[in-house]
Amino acid sequence: MRKRVVITGIGAVTPLANNVFAAWEKIKAGISGITRMTRIDVEQFNVKVAGEVKDFVPEQYVDGKEARRMGRFSQFAIAASKMAAEDAGVIVGKNIAPERVGVWIGSGIGGLGEFEEQHKRFMARGPKRVNPFTIPMFIPDMAAGRVSIELGAKGINNCSVTACASGANSIGDALRVIQNGEVDMMIAGGTEASITEMSVAGFSNMTALSTNPDPTTASRPFSKNRDGFVIAEGAGIVILEEMEHALARGAKIYGELAGYxxxxxxxxxxxxxxxxxxxxxxxxxxxxxxxxxxxxxxxxxxxxxxxxxxxxxxxxxxxxxxxxxxxxxxxxxxxxxxxxxxxxxxxxxxxxxxxxxxxxxxxxxxxxxxxxxxxxxxxxxxxxxxxxxxxxxxxxxxxxxxxxxxxxxxxx
Structure with missing residues (x-):
């Protein structure tokens, strides 16, 4: 019989809140997290609003020195993963063997902002001034790699890069790993820090982004006067667990991932x-x-x-x-x-x-x-x-x- 897989922990960093349960309360209340864009010079663009993560302090989740050596998207992933693991009551190496925990975290563009910053430095000051951590700052798989290191997960470590389907593909592919019996638990989801000059310019020039300057009304799915999406950033992580394993340790269960x-x-x-x-x-x-x-x-x-x-x-x-x-x-x-x-x-x-x-x-x-x-x-x-x-x-x-x-x- 195929193994059943349940969700025992959740964590998120979003434009609504840096806590999944606070974000959910705002979702139920119909409150928007979209605001005027501040991460880049908004005067350069005809796009004025974004879903920015606010008041995020990476040092709350990872050593400050290491935080400076990683991309913002990796910082989000570590924060959401640690929240999800805590919510699930999981301590890798204590109540589950490291080899029985895998990581599958997707990202569409990885550390594009860090790449842009280092390219400007390269052009202005030459190659010797480029940060030696540039490559691990921006390659998309590094969120999964960093989470594996931080949480001690030694099972399969993977990353789906499928644009806007990356997070869902990662969760679905993680489901298959557990069903195949390779691990008992997967830390899975997606992360993105996409509010960068090149990202906004690229999406804007293909007329994909809303040019509505009012943050409260710019994102209007299914409405006749919709005019494009609002770019945003954040991370979502779930703890997927083989059902019998979850029951044996008395874990709370949010629901079953039954199909992909x-x-x-x-x-x-x-x-x-x-x-x-x-x-x-x-x-x-x-x-x-x-x-x-x-x-x-x-x-x-x-x-x-x-x-x-x-x-x-x-x-x-x-x-x-x-x-x-x-x-x-x-x-x-x-x-x-x-x-x-x-x-x-x-x-x-x-x-x-x-x-x-x-x-x-x-x-x-x-x-x-x-x-x-x-x-x-x-x-x-x-x-x-x-x-x-x-x-x-x-x-x-x-x-x-x-x-x-x-x-x-x-x-x-």
Whole structure:
């Protein structure tokens, strides 16, 4: 029989709060963490707002000397991982053998900000002045590597780089490692520190970002007047654990990760496939993997970026997969409150999906005040809603045609 896998710990650093439970309270209240952008000179760009992590002190989670030798995205990952491990009551080497714990943490762009800073130094002062820690500061796998070192996890150590699906792919791939019996526990998720000059310039020049200067209304998934996503940063980490192992140590359980589906569009470098064909297959595979029929799903945490094609094609994909039941579902985008954290998004949204499942609350899509006639599902407009949730699904769709869906069930 295939091993069952449950989630026993969660941790996050987000634009809403540097604590997952404080962030969740704001999600339920429909409060946005998006503000005027301060990490770069906003006057250079026609984009003015971002979902920035605020008041983050890396020295609270890692030695100050080491913190200065790593990228911001790695700092976020260590913080979220330590929070998740503490929440799970896990001390590697004490109540679980180091070799039985793995790490799988994704990032879309890694330490791009650190690379930009060192390139400026190179151009201004020459190659001898480049920081010798530049390479480990920016390579995307280093978040997983650093977390492994900090927590002492000696099992498989990996990193998914699948753009905005990185966090979800990492969690799904970590599921398979436990199911294969390679380890008993995985520290898995995604991290991103994407608010940099080159990142904002690149996304802005491809007209992917919202130019709405009002931070309270810029992220408006599924609304007719949506005009692009709001760039954001953060990290989300979950502790995945083989069910019998979790029960044996008396761990609390948030829910069961029952299914995972991953597909490729083979269509376009940035645009999703027409009608969300790849997303359809990812959701279908995740449901099949979980042994779930569409009618058993009660809520979908959508990718919901607030871009024209994503919101349309994801809606069409949901309709195709769920048929008439699509109109009985709650479908919301928590990116309306966090912005788009790119490689961290799938992990942060997996955590919100788990808390929705555990508490029986569907998070809202805020700023939904101008319905689009092409988008006619129940997007849980503006106010969270109590509901009896037994199965929830979380979607993540990335540039390059990466699609990932995760199915969570109430633990029974």
């Amino acid at each position: 589906g991953a597909t490729g569009d083979a269509y376009h470098i940035t645009s999703p496939a027409p009608d969300g064909e790849g997303a359809q297959r990812a959701m279908g595979l995740a449901l099949k993997d979980a042994g779930i029929i569409p009618e058993q799903v009660h809520y979908i945490n959508a990718h919901g970026t607030s871009t024209q094609y994503n919101d349309l094609y994801e809606t069409l994909a949901i309709k195709e997969v769920f048929g008439p039941h699509a109109y009985q579902l709650g479908v919301s985008s928590t990116k309306s409150m966090t912005g788009h954290t790119l490689g961290a998004a799938g992990a942060i949204e997996a955590i919100f999906s788990l808390l929705a499942l555990k508490e029986g609350i569907m998070p809202p899509t805020i700023n939904y005040d101008n319905p689009d006639e092409e988008l006619d599902l129940d997007y849980v407009p503006n106010t969270a809603r109590k509901a009896n949730l037994n199965v929830v699904l979380s979607n993540s769709l990335g540039f390059g045609g990466h699609n990932a869906s995760l199915v969570f069930k109430k633990y029974k």
